[in-house]
Amino acid sequence: AKKASKSSVQFYSQALKDASQRIIELENALQTAITNHEFELFLQPMLDLTSGTILKAEALLRWNRLDGERIGPDEFIPIAEQTGLIVPIGKWVISRACEMISTLNHRGHSCKLSVNLSPRQISDRHLLEFIRGSIQNSHIQPDQLELELTEGVLVDNYDKVQYLLTEVRKLGVSVSIDDFGTGYSSLSYLKKLPIDHIKIDRSFVQDLVSDENDKAIILAIIAMAHSLKLNVIAEGVETELQRNFLQLNHCNLAQGYLFSRPLPFAQFCDYLNTTVSN
Ligand code: C2E
Ligand code: CA
Ligand code: CA
Ligand code: CA
Numbered sequence: 187a188k189k190a191s192k193s194s195v196q197f198y199s200q201a202l203k204d205a206s207q208r209i210i211e212l213e214n215a216l217q218t219a220i221t222n223h224e225f226e227l228f229l230q231p232m233l234d235l236t237s238g239t240i241l242k243a244e245a246l247l248r249w250n251r252l253d254g255e256r257i258g259p260d261e262f263i264p265i266a267e268q269t270g271l272i273v274p275i276g277k278w279v280i281s282r283a284c285e286m287i288s289t290l291n292h293r294g295h296s297c298k299l300s301v302n303l304s305p306r307q308i309s310d311r312h313l314l315e316f317i318r319g320s321i322q323n324s325h326i327q328p329d330q331l332e333l334e335l336t337e338g339v340l341v342d343n344y345d346k347v348q349y350l351l352t353e354v355r356k357l358g359v360s361v362s363i364d365d366f367g368t369g370y371s372s373l374s375y376l377k378k379l380p381i382d383h384i385k386i387d388r389s390f391v392q393d394l395v396s397d398e399n400d401k402a403i404i405l406a407i408i409a410m411a412h413s414l415k416l417n418v419i420a421e422g423v424e425t426e427l428q429r430n431f432l433q434l435n436h437c438n439l440a441q442g443y444l445f446s447r448p449l450p451f452a453q454f455c456d457y458l459n460t461t462v463s464n
Contacts, residue, residue, distance in 0.1 A: 212262055215251060216271050220278050224250055227282050228448035229299065231457060232419060232441040235433045240461055242298040244334070244441060245283045246448045247275070267304050276307045277316055284324035284331065286451060291326060295458050300332035300362060305339045308346050314353050321357065328358030332383075335361065337369025340379065348379060355380040362419065367407060376414055383438075384411045388422025391442070395427045408437055 219225060229243040249257045266272040283299045290297045307313055321328050333354065340347050340363070351361055362383040363376075367390055375381075386407055390400045404420075411418045420432050423442030432440055446457055 209265060212257070212265050213269055213271075216262065216266055216269070216275075219249060219251075220274060222252060224252060225275070225278060225282075226250060226450065227279060227286065228450055229286070229454040230441055230448040231446050231454070232439045233445050235429075235437055235440055240297070240445075240458060242300065242332070242439065243454065244448075245279060245286075245299050245301045247279055247302075263304065267306050270306060272304045272306050273310050276301075276304060276310075280317060280331075281320045281323075284320040284326055287326045287330045288324040289451075290455070290458075291330075293455065295455075296330070297458070298330045298332055300334050302334045302364065303339065305342055308335075308339060308343050308350060314350060317354060317359065318357060321359075329360060332360045332362060334364040334385065336364045337366065337371045337375075340375050341369070341371045344375075351380050365421075367403065373410075376410075376416070381416060383417040383419055385419045385421050385441075386437075388442075391420050391422045391428055391432075392424075394431055395425070401431070404432075404437075405435060408435055412436070 226248045227245045228248050229245055231240045232242045232244065233239075234241050247259050247263070249259075249262050251257065263272065266275050279301050283301050287297065287299050317331070321331060335347070354361065360382040361380065362385050363381055364385050365387040366384045368387045376384075384407065386404060390403050390407075392400075394400050394404060408418050417438040419439040419441060420428075420437050421441050423429055423432065423440045423444050425444060428442075429440060429444060449457060
């Protein structure tokens, strides 16, 4: 038994070593990823459940390393967040999203795009100016850009968030609360902060059809949001049954693999062209 525990300790420390080496490697590679053009924004359509049209999409970051390796945001965003690299990367995301909106406008699709904001970006005092500049440079309507923030971001930086959201709202940019229901925050911010939309987390949508508790939670979120004049977006919709339930219960928008995976820009344009509604 003693021998076994020793080898499992060795195994464990080797695994830790590998993991930390991987993080250091990614940290270094992230430094040059923007200048090497290794980032790409994919777009995932959101379906308006009332009209059946695609009026909005979420921008999701992809990292294609020069050596061909593709790394998902769940792995590199936390590293970018810890090192502060998320600030320049997040700016790249915002300006690229504005460019895409502009290109879509020129092709006759007036589509909104939402971008995800990390906690670290909220503390960047140049963020507001940067957003304003990106909108101006790309000649888009401010209300075509949307920001997604998680509840955690709101709680940790309440004063900064309040200032930022008030100012972006003045610009005409709208704001969504992402992963709603998974945070530990009180709900009071919903009436205090200028918020437009709530995105119900995928974890509630997943077992919606079989789990009575998830059904109850979703109905409660929709009712609460609507009484506060907020729109509701359901994430992670994968089946027709989920879609029907959401539609029947007046959820406003739905996003998920049932409609489309996140797509590279060119494929997203094809998608818009082939959906009858557009
Ligand atoms: P998120 O903001 O909650 O984004 C939704 C995630 O769910 C995306 O994963 C999307 O591909 C995935 N998804 C969408 N529909 C379905 C579905 O029907 N089923 C399943 N199983 N998954 C679905 P992705 O693209 O891997 O992104 C993961 C997370 O990385 C995002 O979660 C977001 O927190 C973060 N992220 C992505 N891009 C950015 C970015 O530009 N900036 C920041 N700060 N974070 C980002
Ligand atoms: Ca999001
Ligand atoms: Ca989300
Ligand atoms: Ca989520």
